[in-house]
Amino acid sequence: MTFSARELREQEEFVDVTLACEGQQVAAHKVVLSACSPYFRSLLKNNPCDHPIIILNEVRYTELVTLLQYMYHGEVQIAHDQIKDFLRTAKLLQIRGLAEAAAAESKTRTPPETSRENGPPARRPRPRQG
Numbered sequence: 024m025t026f027s028a029r030e031l032r033e034q035e036e037f038v039d040v041t042l043a044c045e046g047q048q049v050a051a052h053k054v055v056l057s058a059c060s061p062y063f064r065s066l067l068k069n070n071p072c073d074h075p076i077i078i079l080n081e082v083r084y085t086e087l088v089t090l091l092q093y094m095y096h097g098e099v100q101i102a103h104d105q106i107k108d109f110l111r112t113a114k115l116l117q118i119r120g121l122a123e124a125a126a127a128e129s130k131t132r133t134p135p136e137t138s139r140e141n142g143p144p145a146r147r148p149r150p151r152q153g
Contacts, residue, residue: 040067041076042091045084048076051091059094062117079116086112093121 038050056063066077079087086109093099093113101109113121 039074041074042079042087043076044079044082044087047084049084049087049091055094059119060117061119081115082112083108090116090118090121094118 038052040051040053040056042049042051053063053067057067058064063077067075089099089101089105089109090113110121116122
């Protein structure tokens, strides 16, 4: 019989970290968080507590639950109008696979100061030749 991280989470077996935001708490596994996020890995590595509680002030509970679903299941379905906030939180928490997507999305957007509505596009600085 093999167990997956998904089953351990669903049954809340061997949970060893609690994530808290917006007055609510979610149990998780250090190893899963660490594997999915350099942010969590560094935080947990530097905190030798057996069962730490991590308070995430800038994270909404619904986004946290969705991110955990992604980390445990490898995929997630979210509404189109929630993608921007979801990716912002993924970038904040450095979630592998999503943080990169958030960075790529922000690069493809045209900043207001370079849009055609506000005049000619701003010039990009050229690298110095040495």
